[in-house]
Amino acid sequence: MLFRQVTHDDLGCASYLVGDDAAGIAAVIDPRFEIDVYLDLARYMGVRIEHILETHNHADHVSGHGRLALATGATIHVHRLAAPEYEHEPFDDGWELALGEVVVRALHTPGHRPEHTAFALVDRARGEQPWAVLSGDSLFVGDIARPDLAVDRVEGARGIFRSLHEQLLTLPDSCEVWPGHLGGSMCGGPGMDMKVSSTIGYERAHNPLLREPDVERFVARSLATLGPQPPNFEAIVSLNRGPLLATGVEATPLTPRQVELKKGEGALVVDVRTDQQFDEAHVPGAVCITSLSAGFGSRLAWIADREGEILLVGRDDDDALNAAKLATAVGIRRMAGFLHGGMTSWREEGRPVATIERLAIGDLPARAAAGELQIVDVRERREWDEGHIPGSVHTPYHDIDAIPAGIDPELPIAVLCASGQRAAVGASLLARHGAKHVLHVVGGGVGTWERAGLPIER
Known part of the structure; x- marks a missing residue:
């Protein structure tokens, strides 16, 4: 049996190549938009990709099923509840696909979405019991999928409860669980683990939500920690249900002069370097979203207007081109281009730069006590409710489309989160919207403040 997991680390997505190397046939489940890895694996293993399976219409990333079908001729x-516009073969619960001695069996598991389906894997050369299940967006390692991307969230949570207890938890305890997402994905909750797999038995014993036998308590617990919905999720579902996307997006190299012109026409300049590099010097009005840490695509999708143009600035051309691929994966397709030569080319021409002051978390208490600073907390609402700095103003970074109410743009503003990463985005957005003196709090956040014994409000 051939089995390979392929992860998209920026989005926390997992896809799979499954097949029988003796029969020379394989299928790809939930392919990502960049398909080279599947083609390379198939060639290396000596198999033909003849089938593409989707667990559901994805809401957080653009599928590569169109590109892969065009490249391989796969079905x-x-x-059938997915009801896509593209040519496909619909299936129902219990459908089986034979790949030599390997059998893929459909387990309809609605909740995350009505069409959602997990796939049990049977290797008949070794036995008739499923040895693994590709759980998609139903059961994760340590958590479950979010229920609010297609139906009422209470209805969705009840659906997930039924799918877990009537389908997945009927599998043998030894059955391996290979999910569609890893920790960091927006399609699950805070309990999601970075571990790439588990077993039904381990999750039954240690996943808190699987140990809850009452459906209404399960619903309440699963909704209590629900974070914000993935950005642009309705648009991404529409792309994945619509006509097959066969092409990516070309990012054009631009000179500093062209960047200035595009910026004047309204293009959003996104600096994908590290936050340290951004704070030291950046194109005035640019937004800081580093592509060198996980989560770039999701953060960009929250900030960017899908109908507006995006212009990328990296350390070099490779940085920007990689960021363009990550942007395409979340449905951002209007690329104005990228700054050729990176930020160095901008500075070599002597063009103006902006800076953002960095403030170590250890220095924040003294500055705050002296009354020198306004504090903006850019974490999510759940985090804010669990504890925040007295007197701070709460606005999640992705909701900053103006100077927040109660903040004076003429006075210094310290921006913080839990670690400094989201604060980098928030600080750049406040500067973009006219704040005169923004400070990016680094080296920690609200948790660091609390552990130092400083006051916290709840």
Whole structure:
């Protein structure tokens, strides 16, 4: 049996290549938009990709099923409730696909979305019991999928409860669980683990939500920690249900003069370097979203207007081109281009730069006590409710489309989160919207403040 997991680390997504190397046939489940890895694996293993399976219409990333079907001639299979516009073979619960001695069996598991389906894997050369289940967006390692991307969230949570207890938890304890997402994905909750797999038995014993036998308590617990919905999720679902996308997006190299012109026409300049590099010097009005840490695509999708143009600035051309691929994965397709030569080319021409002051978290208490600073907390609402600095103003970074109410743009503003990463985005957005003196709090955040014994409000 051939089995390979392929992860998209920026989005926390997992896809799979499954097949029988003796029979020379394989299928790809939930392919990402960049398909080279599947083609390379198939060639290396000596198999033909003849089938593409989707667990559901994805809401957080653009599928590569169109590109992969065009490249290989493979048939796309998805549950009939998905109702896509592209050519496909629909299936129902219990459908089986034979790949030599390997059998893929559909387990309809609605909740995350009505069409959602997990796939049990049977290797008949070794036994008739499923040895693994590709759980998609139903059961994760340490958590479950979010229920609010297609139906009422209470209805969705009840659906997930039924899918877990009537389908997945009927599998043997030894059955391996290979999910569609890893920790960091927006399609699950805070309990999601970075571990790439688990087993039904381990999750049954240690996943808190699986140990809850009452459906209404399960619903309440699963909704209590629900974070914000993935950005642009309705638009991404529409792309994944619509006509097949066969092409990516070309990012054009631009000179500093062209960047200035595009900026004047309204393009959003996104600096994908590290936050340290951004704070030291950046194109005035640019937004800081580093592509060198996980989560770039999701953060960009929250900030960017899908109808507006995006212009990328990296350390060099490779930085920007990689960021363009990550942007395409979340449905951002209007690329104005990228600054050729990176930020160095901008500075070599002597063009103006802006800076943002960095403030170590250890120095924040004294500055705050002296009354020198306004504090903006850019974490999510759940985090804010669990504890925040007295007197701070709460606005999640992705909701900053103006100077927040109660903040004076003429006075210094310290921006913080839990670690400094989201604060980098928030600080750049406040500067973009006219704040005169923004300070990016680094080296920690609200948790660091609390552990130092400083006051916290709840």
